[in-house]
Amino acid sequence: MEPRCVECGFPIKTLFVQYSPGNIRLMRCENCKAVADEYIECEFMIILIDLILHKTKAYRHLLFNVINQHTVNFEGCFAGFVMEVNLCVSPSGCLSLLLKRNEGEWGSSMSFSSIVWTFQEIVQDVFVGNFVFFCIFLLSMRLMLNTTIQISRCKDILLAVLVSSYFKIFLIATMVWEFLSSVIFIIDLFVLSSNTVALKVITDSAMNRCIAVCFCAQALKLLVTQVPARRLLRF
Numbered sequence: 001m002e003p004r005c006v007e008c009g010f011p012i013k014t015l016f017v018q019y020s021p022g023n024i025r026l027m028r029c030e031n032c033k034a035v036a037d038e039y040i041e042c043e044f045m046i047i048l049i050d051l052i053l054h055k056t057k058a059y060r061h062l063l064f065n066v067i068n069q070h071t072v073n074f075e076g077c078f079a080g081f082v083m084e085v086n087l088c089v090s091p092s093g094c095l096s097l098l099l100k101r102n103e104g105e106w107g108s109s110m111s112f113s114s115i116v117w118t119f120q121e122i123v124q125d126v127f128v129g130n131f132v133f134f135c136i137f138l139l140s141m142r143l144m145l146n147t148t149i150q151i152s153r154c155k156d157i158l159l160a161v162l163v164s165s166y167f168k169i170f171l172i173a174t175m176v177w178e179f180l181s182s183v184i185f186i187i188d189l190f191v192l193s194s195n196t197v198a199l200k201v202i203t204d205s206a207m208n209r210c211i212a213v214c215f216c217a218q219a220l221k222l223l224v225t226q227v228p229a230r231r232l233l234r235f
Helices: 044-052 058-067 074-088 091-102 112-145 151-165 164-178 182-203 207-234
Strands: 016-020 022-024
Touching: 022 182, 044 058, 058 151, 058 182, 112 151, 112 182, 151 182, 164 182, 182 207
Parallel strands: none
Antiparallel strands: 016 022
């Protein structure tokens, strides 16, 4: 994908001109006449705060001007780490472990075989949940957004969804420190809203349709993964 103006989303040829190391000039958008990407000169924490605040400018910068460019920087490494976490961490699995620990079932009293069986169920839950999510997500897009599912287009959209699930990083904290089980549902809700903004940015579709697509995929994933979670709690 071409670089985009973070203000209006208009494609541009180049984001900046570099005269010498450390000496650059930001280009202006031909459509809205604003600076095409002001985040180029911003610290990563400022970008992260704007992502948490769900600013479309920050999502355009990350999805169009960072990930799709052939450069490796801190933001790109962060995006890659987020993708790994999203594929390997399951909210229902974290919930099961959290509830077991709160009930005193998770400790030295568990045998090695019980621990192996528990983590095997969690890994299975991760793969099944993600598979269901992506299938329903693509189907919902085809029906609600009238989007043609081409291979290149599909890759860009799924990449946007994976990266926008960055808040799942905090699920790791729930497995280390004690939190209320409701925290996991709050994280899920935040991921849902972030996925919606990313889908709107990448497809330029109406917000209500993007909400419907993400909600359907997340709801079906939650429905499928709740069964293994209940089995873990009864174990």
